[in-house]
Amino acid sequence: MQTEKYRGYTLWGHAILQQEDILQVERxxxxxxxxxxxxxxxxxxxxxxxxxxxxxxxxxIAWARAWVDNHG
Incomplete structure (x- = not known):
């Protein structure tokens, strides 16, 4: 997880492993x-x-920054 402070908010960027089979490339x-x-x-x-x-x-994080810019 990445986090940053931005315009009074705390933003989190998450990565969720999407791998159904160990032979598949990690996404x-x-x-x-x-x-x-x-x-x-x-x-x-x-x-x-x-x-x-x-x-x-x-x-x-980029999505969260854009949300704050449009709603904050």
Whole structure:
């Protein structure tokens, strides 16, 4: 998980391993969560799948930043 502070919110980027068979290449589903203080403000669904955990987390953070820019 990646996290960052942004405009008074805490943003989380999540990577969820998507691998049904050990012979498959690892893929990671991305999602994002926005919190203010200790409360969840908004959470995304699956934003897409990525080949790396870092890319998935970065996508989640980017979604959260865009949400804050449009709603915050």
């Amino acid at each position: 990671f589903a991305a999602s994002g969560t926005i919190m203010r203080d200790t409360k969840v403000v908004e959470a995304s669904g699956v934003l897409g799948t990525f080949e790396s955990e870092e890319d998935a987390e970065t996508s989640g």
